[in-house]
Amino acid sequence: MSNFQFTRRGLIKAAAATGAGLAMPTIISPAFAQNQAGYTNAPAGGTVTLGFNVPQSGPYADEGADELRAYELAVEHLNGGGDGGMMNTFSSKALKGNGILGKKVEFVTGDTQTKSDAARASAKSMIEKDGAIMITGGSSSGVAVAVQALCQDAGVIFMAGLTHSNDTTGKDKRANGFRHFFNSYMSGAALAPVLEKMYGSDRKAYHLTADYNWGYTTEEAIKSSTEAIGWETVNTVKTPLTQTDFSSYIAPVLQSGADVLVLNHYGGNMVNSLTNAVQFGLREKQVNGKNFEIVVPLYSRLMAKGAGANVKGIFGSTNWHWSLTDEGSKAFVKSFGEKYGFPPSQAAHTVYCQTLLYADAAERAGTFNPCGIVEALEGYEFDGLGNGKTLYRAEDHQCFKDVLVVKGKENPTSEFDLLEVVEVTPVDQVTYAPDHPQFAGGNLGQCNPGA
Amino acid sequence: MGILEVKNVNKRFGGLQALGDVNLDIQENTVHAIIGPNGAGKSTLLNCLIGKLEPDTGSVTFDGQPVLGRKPHEINQMGISRVFQTPEIFNDLTVMENVLIPCFAKRDGAFRMHAVGSVASESDVMETAEKMLSDVNMLAKKDVHSGALSRGDKRRLEMAMCLVQEPKLLLLDEPTAGMARADTNNTIELLKEIKASRDITMVIIEHDMHVVFSLAQRITVLAQGTPLVEDTPEKIKGHPKVKEAYLGEAAA
Amino acid sequence: MLGLRKSDATLLLFVVAITILAPFILNPFPTNSAMAQFNGGYPDLMQRFVIFGIFAIGFNILFGLTGYLSFGHAAFLGVGSYAAIWMMKLLTMNVIPAIIISVIVAGLFSLVVGYISLRRSGIYFSILTLAFAQMSYSLAYSVLTPITGGETGLQPKNTDPRILDTLFGGGGAGGRANFFGLDMRDSYFWSVGDWSFVFNTGYYVAAILMIAAFYLSIRIFRSPFGLMLRAVKSNQQRMNYTGLNSRPYTLAAFVISGMYAGLAGGLLVAMDTQVGAERMFWTASGEVVLMAILGGAGTLIGPVLGAGFIKYFENIVSKINESILQGWFAALPDGLSDFMVAVIYPFIGKGWHLTLGLLFMLVVIFLPGGLVEGGQRIAALFRRKPKDNDGGMSAQATPAE
């Protein structure tokens, strides 16, 4: 049996399954291929393949590993294994624990190396070789934007992992891409009222900003929202991504007359800059008659662990935290904790949600066709996934939900108990218009089913 | 006026006067030997002639053209080639390739972007190189790695590399250093043949008086960086100053 | 044939055959078998094989022939990529202008960098090239964000002007990289029983360019110019005293290899329309060094093999995860299967860097001539008669210091 087939994009499994029973190779027109499948990597047989593309090497490997754990848990739950986790608390009841649309969920994994090239290579291999119908994961905005654009072209759905830059659902948004995680703007909007309450409205802020896109959007968001509460921005200084010792950036802070230091850093940068700032004794200083304070707009528990005791008492925002007591969070922490022995990180939470949301959308749409999924997710409101009532906004494919303001815990009881939730900022406070200037310049375009 | 004129050349290394007021006038088509005890400045002088070192003062003219201030490859293109004390060849290349390189330098000048045609198709150069190798009796070894050659063969190869450029002036820095008697005699014969077969000026630095007196038409004795005396071999042999400064030591 | 001597012509034919038949060679396992994991015959990886092959061939012209170890070649690849994507954004999604401009821009950039760096040799040269590349990377990632897109890189957007496409009615491929309407991502599939093979347009476009690049590199190796470059490596001093000016030779080699890198960068964009600054990070420059050495520096085919080897590792071995591993050993008794998984797991999947590092050390220690030397040793075992089938190889037998 031999079959020679032409299609716009690669799926080896599907092509193999659609045998024409001819001895002579036949060239099949694109139109025919479309009639047959209708979209890229349409699952043939009893399984559907998801692509989990996370950093497994490089500095974010631990975060990637936690994401992978959550993915495996989500697959287990989707296939009816385990205790079902958040499937039980999810407001939609379309998922039945029999896979997605009756097809058993399988997955492939890849290493993004937190490099956009490597991430795309890995995603392409999942799409072209393994027939993945959806790609998800990642731990940086550079990777998210790069892979999102790829998925748009290839005609598969991209469910972003940890990406916080405004651009992902702003100027670089794509119809096939969805983000559950919050963003820089939301961090600013959530933090400002708490900062005002804690530190007053007469403050002078000094920003250290990672010198790349995410840093820029975060700086802009925090700056505009703190200036709105009356703070003055004394200085903003860009620091190289490859910087490891921030002392030369921290040392001049006190001289500037600032009394708050905002560290628009993530990952290793954040761990080092915060450690350095605390080393300089900034937190024991008095400036302008006030205690000197440090703010870290985006917190992650894994990074807080790296900074150790230095995070104590420092405010920041986060997408989710395991100490939340709503039913969804409790169910997730329980099934994750029982399987792996420690509580999940926010990265694990967001990717678990994304997997469930994708599966649920497919169930509700009754198809794996990306356009069907996009339709099912756009404007979809749900609850029970740990963040309260949540909306997947149609205009930019961004989730709108409550944002957590957290602070480093003074007396942690374990190595996971590093942050405490100070306030749950309600969703209304962090919602913005789709054409907000910080998100301008993008265009979702049309959903692309590929094929 | 000679082909190579060295006037008032001085060179100091820190506190050491390596060359002091060297004046030389080397006549075309002669074999001119420079002898002198160790540390007399012979090699330093040679290095100044090929652009490896820059003298502090003085001038060097070759064929009426100034030499100083030019880069080594420019000096070579003027027609000066040098054989080094330890043979400087392309150890990673075959014998044939070693000879091809100076052939190309002779034909194409210091740089030519000749990136597409194959070496093998350059028949004129190949012929010249093969002829040269047969002249020095090395054609049989043309595909051998030159790094694997014996020292004597390396020396011959280096001479072939110099001669194939048809230099007007050939500088030889102790061409028989470290050779066995038989090899030395072969080299003397080779140099005699070379001299006999073409118009060429040679400057030889040598310790071995047997070599010097077999080949040289004129001899300059250098001591402590300064020429002591210059004359024909016969006269040098009996010169008292030379005996005192050099031959006395060599005889001992 | 084509002005090549017989052994070179054979080698070229061999490379042509391998590249054309790559879809078969790289997909030896039935699609649904457990071994399908090791199939590498999908468009993206095949494209990467040939593109990084071009990159490594070009690097080898500099390093393999002259011995000058550049630690900044990724900068030329990156610059080529940026030039190409801007061509696509501004003019047309047709890959031809993009590829041409990438070669030109990379050539100009390498001319500047080479002109300055080649004033020094040895490790000083390496550090100068490294410094230029790191500056390019740092600036592209940060202050040059308006031109380079910084962290998120550049992709074509529907808002791009694409003047030529607009002028000539958009072209047939609807905003996709194409060769006069032929979409780079179009593929033919051929299923034979359980096997399936994919023939991708982009791959063949890149493959033709790689064959051309390989052919050109053979010609350079065998040319008087190539001989001069080997002379530089062997004894630069003798070269100068032989009346040859080594500087323009090394600069020419540097620019040629920079243009090869630019071609590779342009092709990367042509196949996958996206550029990120990490492409220029020093580890990317290190990678091409590894490719050349692993395959066999100074040999013709070595760098291509090295590129294929490393890319295969990066894309295939890194994807093997624990559950796949457990699947393989499921047939074994429980304790034994756990043991096997525990032993192998650190070396595959996320541990692929470790394996690569170990392999790399082993090659440098035991096979200084790289995979080519390994192949020759094996061949010699069978033939009992070592054969010097590759002129460049001879230079490798006695490494120059």
Add this chain to the structure above:
Amino acid sequence: MDAIILQILNGLDKGSAYALIALGLTLIFGTLGVVNFAHGALFMLGAFCAVTLSRLLTLSHTVIDETKTDFLGNPLKVDMPYVNDIFGPEIGSTIIDWSVPLSILFAIPVMILIGVIMERGLIKHFYKRPHADQILVTFGLAIVLQEIVKYYFGANPIPTPAPDVFRGSFDFGAAVGMDPNVIIYPYWRLIYFAFATVIIGAVFAFLRFTTFGMVVRAGMADRETVGLLGINIDKRFTIMFGIAAAVAGVAGVMYTPINSPNYHMGMDFLVLSFVVVVVGGMGSLPGAVLAGFVLGILESLASMSAVIDLIPGINQVIIYMVAILILLTRPRGLMGRKGVMEE
């Protein structure tokens, strides 16, 4: 002006880290003639000696605390370090608090051992190989070492704080009667600077005033001649490799409170330290130290916001720009010798 003084102070501190790493690198290059790309990895291993020791000191048995609960609602398991059991809670926690300084004692023998094993097992076979091969094999080794560390310790940075008494900062300004808070500097960084100075001084004194050092220096100048004198220079060189490894190691140990160590910190420093060594001049010990301080200070000055505003991005490229300028104007770096590493 205050800002400039502050940055120079800062640069001295940064420079001392660069100088320490570059010193070991140059020591290895100068004695063995080997370009060691795994030197950054040695620095990293040193830092992980500190991590290991602090893990060893906090080796614990668990005690169930019924009054508290963990994240799953089960009774909380509290770790009780054995040191507390042995020495009592007060001394025990002091020992744990001082784990970083204690690690130096732990790191020196460990690093010398690692260095000697590396030299005898691998580097020795590369003396006669081209520099390119040395670079490549040690680069491979660096990858392997860091992947092994990553396998055991994870990719995340691991906090290893300085002893409590050294946290906080010293107010220079106030000490000399200027306004407070203008020129402050963390205690630990001052210690690091002092420590680096002592180590650098010790290495120089060792090479200058001991017979061993004199032989090694003679060997650096002319290996063959020293060999002809019948001195077994190889054995001494092995020891020098161990010493260089130990210098890198203690530099790593002391660095841990400044930045939490992670598995790739060696690679972060590698490129930079090579730039430092080359700028200083391959094989020149004073050159390496001088270049380390010069580049540290210039890097600090370039990070001042007034400078960045003037030339955007200068802080990203200053080191490389200086390296290019120095190499073009001084062909062999600041204090390099002729003919080293130029073939």
